[in-house]
Amino acid sequence: MYRWLLCFRYLKTRYIALASIISVTLGVATLIVVNSVMSGFSTEMHERLHGLASDVMIECHATGGMPDPDAHLREIERICGPALVGSSVSVSVPSMLGIDFRGQQIGRHVNLIGLDPATYDSVSDFGKYLLHPENQESASFELRESGYAPDRKELAAAGWRHRRDRVSEERRIEKMVAQERKMMAELHRKASGQSEPAEQDDAAASAAKGPSFGPSFSQQLMSGSDGQLVAAVDPMTEQFPGIILGISTCSVRHRDEAGEVKDHYYAQPGDDVRMIFPNAAGETKVINQKFTVVDLYESGMSEYDSTFAFVRLDQLQEFRGMIDPETGVRSVTTIQLKLAEGTDLNVIRDALRDRFPPELYAYNIQTWRDLQGPLLSAVRLETTILNILLFLIIAVAGFGILATFFMIVVEKTRDIGTLKALGASGRGVSSIFMTYGLLLGFVGSGAGLIGGLVFVHYINDIAELLEMFTGQEVFDPTVYYFTEIPTIVHPFTLVWVMCGAVGIAVMASVLPAMRAARMHPVQALRFE
Amino acid sequence: MPTPIVLTARGLKKSYHKDRIDVPVLRGVDLEVRQGLVTALVGRSGSGKSTLMHLLATLDRPDEGEVFFRGNRIDNAPRAVRDRYRNHEIGIIFQFYHLLPELSAIENVLAPAMIGQSVWSYFKSRSENRRRAEAMLDRVGLLHRAKHRPSEMSGGEMQRVAIARALMTDPKLLLADEPTGNLDTETGQEILRLLADLKERDNLTILMITHDDEIAASADVCWRMQDGLIHSEPGVEETPAFATHAA
Numbered sequence: 001m002y003r004w005l006l007c008f009r010y011l012k013t014r015y016i017a018l019a020s021i022i023s024v025t026l027g028v029a030t031l032i033v034v035n036s037v038m039s040g041f042s043t044e045m046h047e048r049l050h051g052l053a054s055d056v057m058i059e060c061h062a063t064g065g066m067p068d069p070d071a072h073l074r075e076i077e078r079i080c081g082p083a084l085v086g087s088s089v090s091v092s093v094p095s096m097l098g099i100d101f102r103g104q105q106i107g108r109h110v111n112l113i114g115l116d117p118a119t120y121d122s123v124s125d126f127g128k129y130l131l132h133p134e135n136q137e138s139a140s141f142e143l144r145e146s147g148y149a150p151d152r153k154e155l156a157a158a159g160w161r162h163r164r165d166r167v168s169e170e171r172r173i174e175k176m177v178a179q180e181r182k183m184m185a186e187l188h189r190k191a192s193g194q195s196e197p198a199e200q201d202d203a204a205a206s207a208a209k210g211p212s213f214g215p216s217f218s219q220q221l222m223s224g225s226d227g228q229l230v231a232a233v234d235p236m237t238e239q240f241p242g243i244i245l246g247i248s249t250c251s252v253r254h255r256d257e258a259g260e261v262k263d264h265y266y267a268q269p270g271d272d273v274r275m276i277f278p279n280a281a282g283e284t285k286v287i288n289q290k291f292t293v294v295d296l297y298e299s300g301m302s303e304y305d306s307t308f309a310f311v312r313l314d315q316l317q318e319f320r321g322m323i324d325p326e327t328g329v330r331s332v333t334t335i336q337l338k339l340a341e342g343t344d345l346n347v348i349r350d351a352l353r354d355r356f357p358p359e360l361y362a363y364n365i366q367t368w369r370d371l372q373g374p375l376l377s378a379v380r381l382e383t384t385i386l387n388i389l390l391f392l393i394i395a396v397a398g399f400g401i402l403a404t405f406f407m408i409v410v411e412k413t414r415d416i417g418t419l420k421a422l423g424a425s426g427r428g429v430s431s432i433f434m435t436y437g438l439l440l441g442f443v444g445s446g447a448g449l450i451g452g453l454v455f456v457h458y459i460n461d462i463a464e465l466l467e468m469f470t471g472q473e474v475f476d477p478t479v480y481y482f483t484e485i486p487t488i489v490h491p492f493t494l495v496w497v498m499c500g501a502v503g504i505a506v507m508a509s510v511l512p513a514m515r516a517a518r519m520h521p522v523q524a525l526r527f528e
Numbered sequence: 529m530p531t532p533i534v535l536t537a538r539g540l541k542k543s544y545h546k547d548r549i550d551v552p553v554l555r556g557v558d559l560e561v562r563q564g565l566v567t568a569l570v571g572r573s574g575s576g577k578s579t580l581m582h583l584l585a586t587l588d589r590p591d592e593g594e595v596f597f598r599g600n601r602i603d604n605a606p607r608a609v610r611d612r613y614r615n616h617e618i619g620i621i622f623q624f625y626h627l628l629p630e631l632s633a634i635e636n637v638l639a640p641a642m643i644g645q646s647v648w649s650y651f652k653s654r655s656e657n658r659r660r661a662e663a664m665l666d667r668v669g670l671l672h673r674a675k676h677r678p679s680e681m682s683g684g685e686m687q688r689v690a691i692a693r694a695l696m697t698d699p700k701l702l703l704a705d706e707p708t709g710n711l712d713t714e715t716g717q718e719i720l721r722l723l724a725d726l727k728e729r730d731n732l733t734i735l736m737i738t739h740d741d742e743i744a745a746s747a748d749v750c751w752r753m754q755d756g757l758i759h760s761e762p763g764v765e766e767t768p769a770f771a772t773h774a775a
C-alpha cells in the first residue's frame with residue numbers, strides 16, 4: 001500500500017525523474033510515428049504490388065508462347081483444386097513504343113501485354129488504375145468521347161474531341177502545306193531558266209514536309225508495314241486498335257517555377273502511337289502496328305507505369321500470328337492465377353513447378369512476392385533496422401533512468417531506513433522503486449503514445465505546416481506518387497512499443513531498487 | 529511485586545570493523561525491560577546506546593548474545609518475523625524524528641498500518657485505520673495539523689507526530705532513542721510529559737535512551753552504560769519519580 005502512496009508522491013514531487021523519461025516519451029512517439037508511416041507505406045505498396053501482379057504467374061519464355069492454354073488451365077485446376085478462384089491468360093511481348101510528338105519520334109521500350117479485360121481484372125487490379133471513370137468500372141479498348149481524369153486539366157480535351165481537333169488541325173496544315181507547295185512550284189516555273197531548278201524543288205518539298213503535327217495519315221505509313229491492315233482508316237471518325245499506355249511511358253512530370261507539379265503528355269487518349277514488336281513465328285519478323293491510345297494506366301508504381309502498354313488479347317494474338325491456322329487454337333505466353341484468400345502461394349507454386357519442371361518447359365512460375373521479393377525485403381529490413389535503432393534510443397533513455405534512480409535511492413536513504421525501522425521488508429522497499437519505474441514508464445510511454453498518435457493523425461497537416469515554414473516540400477508527390485503520407489496504426493505495434501518502453505523503464509529501476517532493498521537499516525538511519 | 533519482563537538482552541556483543549581493526553562497542557550487555565515502567569538507559573555520547581537499541585529493535589544483529597521479547601528469542605528470528613516485530617510489537621522514536629517528508633502528518637501516522645497490512649486488508653479497514661490515526665494524533669495534540677507536511681512543522685511537533693506513528697500499531701514497547709536530544713529544554717519537557725502521560729494513562733512500557741542524567745533520574749528504572757558495558761545494577765525505585773519529576 002505504502003509503495004503506491006510513496007510512488008505517487010515521488011512522481012509528483014520529483015520532476016528530475018520526469019525529465020529522465022522525456023527521452024522515453026520521445027522514443028516511443030518516434031517509434032509509433034515511424035512504424036505507422038512505414039506500415040502505411042508498405043501496406044500501400046503491398047496492396048499495389050499485389051494488385052498489379054496476380055497471386056501466381058506462369059510465364060512462358062518461348063516467343064510462340066504455350067500452344068494449348070486450355071489444356072494447361074485444366075491441368076492447373078487439377079493441381080490447385082478449390083483454391084483456384086480465377087485465372088486469366090495473356091500475351092506479353094517486349095516491344096518498342098513510337099510516339100510522334102511534334103514531328104519528333106519518341107521511342108520507348110515497353111512490355112506490350114495482350115489481355116482479356118474481363119478475366120484480367122479478376123486476377124489483378126487493372127481497371128481501377130485507368131483514368132477514365134467508366135473504364136475503371138469496366139475496361140474497354142474503345143476511345144471514349146471525353147471525361148478522362150476529370151481532375152487533370154492537361155487531359156481535359158482527351159478523347160474523341162482531342163482526336164477530331166488534332167486531325168482537323170493536321171488537315172488544315174496539310175492544306176496549307178499543299179498550297180505552299182503549289183505556290184513554290186508556280187514560283188519555280190516562273191523563275192525557270194535560272195539556276196538548278198531540280199535542287200530547289202527538292203528543298204521546297206522538304207521544307208514543306210517540315211514540322212508535321214502528329215502522324216501523317218495521308219501517307220503510306222498509316223497501314224501496317226506488313227500490309228495486314230490495308231483498309232484506310234478515317235481518323236476523324238474511326239480509331240485504330242485501342243491501346244492503354246502506362247502513364248509514364250508517354251508523359252513526364254516536373255515542377256514549374258511556382259513549384260506546382262505539372263504533367264506533360266506526349267500522347268493522350270485520342271492520339272495514335274506505333275508499336276513495333278516481334279511476331280511469334282519461328283523465323284522472327286518485326287511487326288509495325290499503329291494503335292490509338294484509348295486510356296492511360298496509372299498505378300503509382302513507376303516500374304509498372306513506365307514499362308507497360310495494354311492491348312486486346314485477341315488482336316495481339318492476330319498481329320503476332322499466334323493462332324494455329326488449322327485448329328484455330330490461340331496460344332498465350334502468360335497464365336495468371338487468383339487463389340482463394342489465405343492459400344499458401346508457395347505451396348501452389350512448388351506444386352506447379354513440379355508439374356511443369358524447368359527441364360521440360362521454358363516456364364517461369366512465380367508468386368507475386370517472388371516478383372517483388374527484393375523490394376519487399378528491403379522495406380522489411382528498413383523497418384526492422386529503424387525499430388532496432390529507436391529501441392536503442394529508448395535503451396539509452398533507460399540508462400538515464402538508471403542514473404536518476406540511483407540518485408533518488410541515495411537521496412532517500414534515510415527514508416529507506418525509516419521504512420525498514422517501521423517494519424518494511426527489503427522486498428517492500430525495492431518494490432517502491434520498481435513501482436516507481438513502472439509508473440514512470442507508463443507516464444513516459446503513455447505521453448509518447450498520445451503524442452505519437454496525435455502526430456500520426458495530423459501528419460499531413462504537419463507536413464504542410466513544415467512546407468509553409470521551410471519552403472521545402474516534405475513529401476514530394478513527384479517522387480512518391482502518393483498525394484498524402486499513408487499511415488496505418490497497428491494496435492499490436494502500440495502494445496509492444498508500450499510494453500518495450502515500460503519494460504526498459506522497469507528494468508532500469510531493478511538495480512537501484514535492489515540496492516535500496518539491500519541497504520542496511522542502521523547505516524540508512526545514521527545517513528546524514 | 530515486579531511486573532513481567534517484556535524485553536531481555538543477554539551478553540550482547542557488537543564491534544565495528546575499521547581497517548581490519550575491531551572497534552568493540554558493546555562488550556556483553558545484559559538488560560531487562562519490565563512491563564509498564566519507564567526504563568532509562570543513560571550513558572555518554574558514543575558509549576553505544578544507539579547501537580544497543582538497534583540490536584533490541586532487530587535493526588542490526590549482535591556478534592554474540594541474545595535478545596528475547598516476551599520470552600521468545602528474536603535476534604536470530606527469520607526476516608519476516610523481525611519485520612513483523614518492528615512493525616507490530618514495538619514502536620521506535622528517534623532523535624531526528626525520521627518522518628517521511630513526502631507524506632502529511634496523518635499519512636506518516638498511517639504508514640506503519642500501510643506497511644503491516646496488504647493493500648486489500650488496508651482498504652478493507654481503511655476507515656478504522658484512519659480513526660485510529662486521528663485518535664493517535666489527537667492523543668499527541670496535533671489533530672489540527674493532520675494535513676501538514678513535516679517541513680511545515682517544528683521539531684517538537686515532528687517528534688509528537690513520530691510518537692503518534694510509533695503508537696499506531698498499539699505496540700507493547702516503545703523504544704525512544706534520545707527523543708529530546710534535538711529539542712530545546714522547554715519542548716523536550718513537553719515531550720517527556722507526553723511520554724509520562726502515556727505511561728500513566730495507557731500503561732505503556734518505555735525504554736528511554738538518553739545522555740541526560742536528569743531525565744534518567746526521573747525514570748522508574750535506570751541503567752547506566754559505559755565503555756560498552758552496563759555498569760551500575762539498576763535499583764528499582766519504590767516510588768516512580770518519573771511522573772512527578774516531569775510534571
Ligand SMILES: Nc1ncnc2c1ncn2[C@@H]1O[C@H](COP(=O)(O)OP(=O)(O)O)[C@@H](O)[C@H]1O
Nearest residue numbers: 544545546553572573574575576577578579580
Ligand atoms: N558504522 C560504524 N562503523 C564504525 N563505528 C561505528 C559505526 N557506528 C557507530 N560506531 C561507533 O560506535 C560507537 C557507539 O556509537 P552509538 O551507539 O551511536 O553511541 P551513542 O548512541 O551512545 O552516542 C561510537 O564510538 C561510534 O563511533
Ligand SMILES: [Mg+2]
Nearest residue numbers: 577578579706
Ligand atoms: Mg545515539
